[in-house]
Amino acid sequence: MDVGQRLRACAGRWGLKAVRRLGGGFRADVFAGTTATGEEVVVKLAATPEEARAEAAALAGWRQTGAAVRLVDADLSCGALLLERVRPGTPLPTGTIQRPLTWPRTS
Secondary structure, eight states, X not given: OOHHHHHHHHHHHHTOEEEEEOSOOSSEEEEEEEOTTOOEEEEEEESSHHHHHHHHHHHHHHGGGXXXXXXXXXXXXXXXXXXXXXXXXXXXXXXXXXSOOOSSOOO
């Protein structure tokens, strides 16, 4: 399947609206969209199904840490990942951090 066919299959499967290409992407084609419930998401079409499978496994492994984008779903037959849409955050004002940042993050 070409990129257009893969994207149409994913948009249909996940009920996506207002799908549009995002800039960037070296080994993948990346598109923004909205789910039927209004959640902003990103569809990442990996170069190969194997890359999608490996990335999905990595994101699942990092799920509880808060250190990676949330994997909403995957369609490995299309080599596609459905990810939460993350936008750049607002910088903290200078001097607001009261203690050093640690990894992994602790409460």
